[in-house]
Amino acid sequence: MDSIIESYRRYLKSQGKEENTIKAYVHEAEGFLGWCSIRNAGLSELSQAAFSEYRDALVGRGMKTATVNKSVSTLSTFFKWAQSNGLAGDNFARRLRLPASKKDEPPRWLTPEEEAALLDVVAKESTVFQRVRNEALIAAMLYAGVKVEELPQLPIGALRGGELDVYDDGVRVRTVPLSPFAFAKLDAWLRLRLASAKEVHALSDALFVTERSGKMQPRAVQFVIETYSVKLGIPLSSQSLRNTFCRRLAEQGVPVERLKALAGHKTLLTTWKYYRQESRG
Numbered sequence: 025m026d027s028i029i030e031s032y033r034r035y036l037k038s039q040g041k042e043e044n045t046i047k048a049y050v051h052e053a054e055g056f057l058g059w060c061s062i063r064n065a066g067l068s069e070l071s072q073a074a075f076s077e078y079r080d081a082l083v084g085r086g087m088k089t090a091t092v093n094k095s096v097s098t099l100s101t102f103f104k105w106a107q108s109n110g111l112a113g114d115n116f117a118r119r120l121r122l123p124a125s126k127k128d129e130p131p132r133w134l135t136p137e138e139e140a141a142l143l144d145v146v147a148k149e150s151t152v153f154q155r156v157r158n159e160a161l162i163a164a165m166l167y168a169g170v171k172v173e174e175l176p177q178l179p180i181g182a183l184r185g186g187e188l189d190v191y192d193d194g195v196r197v198r199t200v201p202l203s204p205f206a207f208a209k210l211d212a213w214l215r216l217r218l219a220s221a222k223e224v225h226a227l228s229d230a231l232f233v234t235e236r237s238g239k240m241q242p243r244a245v246q247f248v249i250e251t252y253s254v255k256l257g258i259p260l261s262s263q264s265l266r267n268t269f270c271r272r273l274a275e276q277g278v279p280v281e282r283l284k285a286l287a288g289h290k291t292l293l294t295t296w297k298y299y300r301q302e303s304r305g
Contacts, residue, residue, distance in 0.1 A: 160213030167206035172262035
């Protein structure tokens with residue numbers, strides 16, 4: 025690593041960089057190479073995914089977006105030099121600046137008072153079918169973090185013991201442990217669902233159905249949430265329910281990697297928002 029750093033330092037000097045700039049650029053390169061060394065990874069074996077992991081680690085240290093982007097830009101200069109000297113296969117930092125603006129805003133989750141109010145209004149549904157089903161819908165999003173597009177894909181067998189299997193295109197992508205309360209709501213709906221004598225229900229393997237169809241589509245789920253939003257006079261969405269699930273686990277001290285897996289996030293950048301930001305309920 026020392027020889028790479030010294031070569032890089034000489035290159036920066038040959039480019040007429042000021043001493044303070046050289047120190048800053050070298051410092052960034054040293055930090056990155058040190059991170060690689062801990063993982064026994066050389067520049068030649070580095071992948072785009074590995075550099076994404078490094079960028080995510082910077083976010084995990086609590087760095088602001090502007091600071092992370094400055095580090096990425098500085099490392100882009102290092103990678104450009106390393107690539108031209110046959111030390112790296114690509115300039116991985118070139119495409120990994122973080123988007124600013126709206127994506128930096130903290131997600132909205134429900135306050136305890138809003139959560140209690142929602143559960144109360146659902147419990148007052150006029151028909152047994154809607155009450156039991158909607159309580160299960162809310163439980164799946166609020167206490168298992170199921171995405172609105174994942175709900176129609178849940179099969180009858182998704183509920184196993186105290187866990188809920190989540191699927192994407194027929195493939196199980198994660199398993200989420202359920203609280204006794206959430207399990208009770210989902211189990212009550214499953215029992216009612218299986219007891220239905222309607223042919224449309226008997227022919228369907230979907231966990232969530234409507235009174236007239238064998239599968240509840242995402243728009244139907246959104247309509248249910250929107251209806252409760254109007255009744256309560258507070259902004260509700262399937263995403264804010266899922267955000268509440270993530271925030272709850274973050275507040276409970278669940279490790280970020282574990283929360284990422286339970287929520288099905290693609291990167292730690294998404295997961296870290298629930299640890300770094302104040303509530304916007």
